[in-house]
Amino acid sequence: MRILVQKFGGTSVASPEVRELVLRKIEKAREQGFNPVIVVSAMGRQGAPYATDTLLSVARSVYKGIAARELDQIMYCGEMISAVVMAGTLQAAGMASVMLTGGQAGITTDDNFTDARILKCDPTRILSLLKQGKVPVVCGFQGMTDEGEFTTLGRGGSDTTASALGAALNAEMIEIYTDVDGIMTADPRIVENAKILDCISYGEVCQLAHQGAKVIHPRAVEIAMQKNIPLVVKSTFSDAPGTLITNIAQEDTSEAAVVDRVATGVTYLTNIAQFKVHLDDTMGSxxxxxxxxTMAESDISVDLINVHPGQIMFTITAEHVEQASTKLKQQGYHIEILENCAKVSVVGGGMREVPGVMANFIEALSRNKIAILQTVDSHTSISALVPQSDVGAAVKSLHEKFGLSN
Structure with missing residues (x-):
């Protein structure tokens, strides 16, 4: 049985006209001999009546501190409405279709409400439906605990649902449909000549996602990578081929040459604060x-870590500045805080052991008089902390320096 998982985001199911485009994608998959499994997100974006953020605002209008378990119960509704409507769209077109919640589709999670982790994915029910010639329409973003509690998988969780089902079903491919034609070398709102990437490795796209690119959830990529299932990010609104995400080092195609490029893309994160913590000999080893x-016990994630004799530097998101500052001062630390910062990153699997990559990175920013507040690098990425007011100029200069417009 040839199985294809097709995930459609909120903008892809938001109106009858767009759902007709989705119907055509599903019909085409069936014509090509696939048994499609459909995963849907909640309809529309914030402000739309059934969007996740709209439902959250309803719950929080009663009490801003409402418990995470109760938030999951209302967030569950968005995907259920979307999946019912999509299943009805298929049925109206003469296609046998069955709507399933995440739990009904076999997704079992832990009880970390609003950000649950998948523990197992039992494909039995979906396989049974496929053998009957039916098209399952599964609520993305959802799971269920062993105790029968509804859970959600966190932001981008529908991508994770699609990959988990794809892995459990040994799908040939997972298609992630959105409102763009594929993964781009940079944010097109900043870089006008940003290009669609034909092919990218699992590792590169994970780095792009972790460093701020809103392309696909990194957990979804990591799950697909475990079984080496190709992912494709493409548009519901066009027939463009999209961006193939795979282990390109093993691909025996002309696209294999893509690993020779030094950089794949430039991305950024905003609303970051830099902390400098001063240490002295009286504080102990x-x-x-x-x-x-202290940061870990306060559930504050740190990034861009540099440890030097007498000083530690790291960054956190702006929303945690007050909490982090209070906690560290209570411990007796003297701190300096620089707010309104951004992190810009160049990502590329080809930069490993290539001389001059860091020099080019620094030159691109320095020649544009962009202050470099801190840097960190790995085998596949280089990042710098810069003033947030310079983030656009930084992205443009790095995109040009690394030849991503060519």
């Missing part, structure tokens, strides 16, 4: 460890 332990 555990002072560095205690700084990060």
């Amino acid at each position: 555990d002072s560095s460890f205690n700084v990060f332990r």
Whole structure:
């Protein structure tokens, strides 16, 4: 049985006209001999009546501190409405279709409400429906605990649902449909000549996603990578081929040459604050460890970490500045805080052991008089902390320097 998982985002199911485009994608898959499994997100974006953010605002209008478990119960509704409507659209076109919640589709999670992790995915019910010639329409973003509690998988969770089902079903491919033609070398709102990537590796797209690119959830990529199932990011609104995400080093095609490029894309994160924590000899040998332990116990994620004798530097998101500052001062640390920062990153699987990559990165920013506040690098990415007011110029200069417009 040839199985294809097709995930459609909120803008792809938001209106009858767009759902007709989705119907055509599903019909085409069936004509090509596939047994499609459909995953849908909630309809529309914030402000639309059934969008996730709209439902959240309804719950929080009663009490801003409403418990995570109760938030999951209302967020569950968005995908259920979307899946029922999509299943009805298929039935109206003469296609046998069955709507399933995440739990009914076999997705079992832990009980970390609003950000649950998938523990197992039992494909039995979906396989039974496929053998009957039916098209399952599964609510993305959802799971269920062993105790029968509804859970959601966090932002981007519908991508994760699609990959989990794809892995469990041994699908030939997972298609992620959105409102863009594929993954781009940079944010087109900043870089006008940003290009669609034909092919990208699992590792590269994970880095892009972690560093701020809103292309696909990294958890979804990691799940697909475990079984080496290709993903394709493409548009509901066009017939463009999209961007293939795979282990391109193993692909025996002309696209294999793509690994020779040094950089794949440039991305960014905003609303970041830099913390400088000053240490002195009176604080003891555990002072560095205690700084990060304090952050961990406060559920504050840190990034861009540099540890030096007498000083630690790291970054956090702006929303945690007050909490982090209070906690560290209570521990007796002297801190400096620089707000209104952004992190810009160049990502590329080809930069490993290539001389001059860091020099080019620094030159691109320096020649445009962009202050570099901090840097960090790995085998597949280089990042710098810059003033948030310079983020657009930084992205443009790096995109040009690394030849991504060519």
